[in-house]
Amino acid sequence: MRDVSIIGVGQTPVGEHWGVSLRELALHAIQAALGDAGIQVEMLVIGNMLAGELSGQAHLGSLLADFAGLRGIEAVRVEAADASGGAALRYGYLAVAGGAVDFALVLGIEKFTDVVGSQRAAASATLLDADYEAAQGLTPAAQAALLMRRYMYEYQVDTSAFAGFSVNAHTNGAMNPNAMYRNRIKAEAFVKAPLIAPPVSLFDAAPEGDGAAALILTTTERARGVTNRPVRISASAVATDTLALHDRPDPLFLTAANISAQKAYQQAGVGPADLDLFELHDSFTILSALTLEACGFAGRGAGYELACEEGIGLKGKIPISTFGGLKARGHAGGATGVYQAVEATLQLRGQAGSNQVEEARIAMIQNIGGLGGTAFTHILEAID
Amino acid sequence: MRDVSIIGVGQTPVGEHWGVSLRELALHAIQAALGDAGIQVEMLVIGNMLAGELSGQAHLGSLLADFAGLRGIEAVRVEAADASGGAALRYGYLAVAGGAVDFALVLGIEKFTDVVGSQRAAASATLLDADYEAAQGLTPAAQAALLMRRYMYEYQVDTSAFAGFSVNAHTNGAMNPNAMYRNRIKAEAFVKAPLIAPPVSLFDAAPEGDGAAALILTTTERARGVTNRPVRISASAVATDTLALHDRPDPLFLTAANISAQKAYQQAGVGPADLDLFELHDSFTILSALTLEACGFAGRGAGYELACEEGIGLKGKIPISTFGGLKARGHAGGATGVYQAVEATLQLRGQAGSNQVEEARIAMIQNIGGLGGTAFTHILEAID
Numbered sequence: 001m002r003d004v005s006i007i008g009v010g011q012t013p014v015g016e017h018w019g020v021s022l023r024e025l026a027l028h029a030i031q032a033a034l035g036d037a038g039i040q041v042e043m044l045v046i047g048n049m050l051a052g053e054l055s056g057q058a059h060l061g062s063l064l065a066d067f068a069g070l071r072g073i074e075a076v077r078v079e080a081a082d083a084s085g086g087a088a089l090r091y092g093y094l095a096v097a098g099g100a101v102d103f104a105l106v107l108g109i110e111k112f113t114d115v116v117g118s119q120r121a122a123a124s125a126t127l128l129d130a131d132y133e134a135a136q137g138l139t140p141a142a143q144a145a146l147l148m149r150r151y152m153y154e155y156q157v158d159t160s161a162f163a164g165f166s167v168n169a170h171t172n173g174a175m176n177p178n179a180m181y182r183n184r185i186k187a188e189a190f191v192k193a194p195l196i197a198p199p200v201s202l203f204d205a206a207p208e209g210d211g212a213a214a215l216i217l218t219t220t221e222r223a224r225g226v227t228n229r230p231v232r233i234s235a236s237a238v239a240t241d242t243l244a245l246h247d248r249p250d251p252l253f254l255t256a257a258n259i260s261a262q263k264a265y266q267q268a269g270v271g272p273a274d275l276d277l278f279e280l281h282d283s284f285t286i287l288s289a290l291t292l293e294a295c296g297f298a299g300r301g302a303g304y305e306l307a308c309e310e311g312i313g314l315k316g317k318i319p320i321s322t323f324g325g326l327k328a329r330g331h332a333g334g335a336t337g338v339y340q341a342v343e344a345t346l347q348l349r350g351q352a353g354s355n356q357v358e359e360a361r362i363a364m365i366q367n368i369g370g371l372g373g374t375a376f377t378h379i380l381e382a383i384d
Numbered sequence: 385m386r387d388v389s390i391i392g393v394g395q396t397p398v399g400e401h402w403g404v405s406l407r408e409l410a411l412h413a414i415q416a417a418l419g420d421a422g423i424q425v426e427m428l429v430i431g432n433m434l435a436g437e438l439s440g441q442a443h444l445g446s447l448l449a450d451f452a453g454l455r456g457i458e459a460v461r462v463e464a465a466d467a468s469g470g471a472a473l474r475y476g477y478l479a480v481a482g483g484a485v486d487f488a489l490v491l492g493i494e495k496f497t498d499v500v501g502s503q504r505a506a507a508s509a510t511l512l513d514a515d516y517e518a519a520q521g522l523t524p525a526a527q528a529a530l531l532m533r534r535y536m537y538e539y540q541v542d543t544s545a546f547a548g549f550s551v552n553a554h555t556n557g558a559m560n561p562n563a564m565y566r567n568r569i570k571a572e573a574f575v576k577a578p579l580i581a582p583p584v585s586l587f588d589a590a591p592e593g594d595g596a597a598a599l600i601l602t603t604t605e606r607a608r609g610v611t612n613r614p615v616r617i618s619a620s621a622v623a624t625d626t627l628a629l630h631d632r633p634d635p636l637f638l639t640a641a642n643i644s645a646q647k648a649y650q651q652a653g654v655g656p657a658d659l660d661l662f663e664l665h666d667s668f669t670i671l672s673a674l675t676l677e678a679c680g681f682a683g684r685g686a687g688y689e690l691a692c693e694e695g696i697g698l699k700g701k702i703p704i705s706t707f708g709g710l711k712a713r714g715h716a717g718g719a720t721g722v723y724q725a726v727e728a729t730l731q732l733r734g735q736a737g738s739n740q741v742e743e744a745r746i747a748m749i750q751n752i753g754g755l756g757g758t759a760f761t762h763i764l765e766a767i768d
Contacts, residue, residue, distance in 0.1 A: 052436055056518060062625065066625075075464075080461065091478075098385055098479070098484065126441055130441040240457060259456060373447075
């Protein structure tokens, strides 16, 4: 397979874009990425989770290729819950690596604010096992609560153990102009936050926000002719787990995250200690702890110990959520996986501004669907 | 890129499967295909259109990989309206051709009967341009009516010009045990059929039916060791057009169908005259006429002239809908593109029974999203 690199990135701020339609939001990110790369593309792959349910709009490939001025090109949507962005990156990677196209545009897009209230809750419920979880009233936050409570019981910690994840995300988000929440928070505020699904509080859960992010991929060989700062995709891996939590023999072990990370390490020839940063899927603080354990940064039950500046801060052992993560940059549904790639690319290009991880050369990004049903893991590397 | 072949196929009957859940329906097709191929797979690609809207179930990759006994493997859903099945085939093809996996399982699945009435109509409306078409009350049948009326005006024909498409589909469907409608119809009945969106009648429009179909892909090199009847994918091509009909400079020309067919002919080194059969996307009779024109089987305004036994029958110039097509086998939404591939494979293996096209060696399949927003075209060839 051919070596693939990222040569262009674009993103919109994440937030409540009441006045912007789904197609306009997509266009902003696409134009930014195309402008950054300065080339034309042959394929558009769209990661989107809920446009049909939220905006009454399926068939995004045809719609957005046309609206972005790319009428006629190959275009398709991929979906894997909130790992849809990672899925789109994977598809674009396969198409370029395999030789089907030389230039691919990968878009992540989610527009939540077309609906509110119960319709939005019903849409979110489609991400669970409809027959065995959602039908019983379970929600994503309630799933996270089940895992968090079990973790607290097994490892004898209280909710304050998770504070550092939220504090770190908000610290980094405060410096990111595209972040949904740009306020720093303190650990004392974290433990007083209102509960949304006990023990999950408002500060454990990432907010849903509208957003679009885009990437341009090409072969590394071509990339060198187009930009002096290509970012190489040195690993692309995927694994799934059961969708329903109750089917997992060990619910506190994220099997899909683990398997896809192990595959990625093998492909890239690196290990956890080699990574300069890790954009993980912090939709809930419990997922951050479990992800750090599943991906080899901490032993079982010790992931939360990294939740401090020395652990996950920009100068810490393994910087995470460097632009605010899902918690503070905002969780833009099926766009989140592409935001992760955009942010990691900026880090590896040395363009992360106040959020820069010093001398960042190797980054891992992991986009998880739901509470671990699917995990897409990519490793990106700066090349000279 | 590596040469790719189909080594296993499976399908369920298309129809109203009230007592079967989405995941069970999928399982039947997957098990049939895996049994036919006799191998294990590394990837599951799912073509599905509306499971979120109809069954409250997104994230099918995780769900169906687990339920089919494939827990852990790479799995994802792709969507391009009712071209989702063709999109899944394209994805699987890219993954195997590019070298990412050696064995891929391609599934098409749609479960319509989880809901009825207005909820189903709202779901179907997501396939149109939500802001500029669906919001005005347009439906897929009304879109077809606009095209059909324009065609009748431009080429001075009446509705009876389209009868032959429906008669042919029902003639072939009557012999297919998996068809939703197994009754023959006569041209006299066609012109008396109740109108659903004038001039589109019940016999112009394909019925929505639950269904699942599956394919196993591998490299042609490996295929020879597994089966003595591999079917080679000699072309895989995609193109898009505007989603909204009113944005097309020439609404009676299916640009995406044309471009993807031209690309496919070029890849396979064949032309329309070389094809032994063509599984086209006859969701409406007007689409059949326009497709035959766009793909080079008839001049502009002459597609309907092929709508007779000598034109499109099993022994005709270019046999279409050989197992009943969308009209009589049934239109299983995002599964339809995979049904087309399954049926073409059976033809090329000589396993089509009463539906057999004699000495079929080369088949084209074309799966269209909506009224032409996306078109996936594949050419399949029997190899010795």
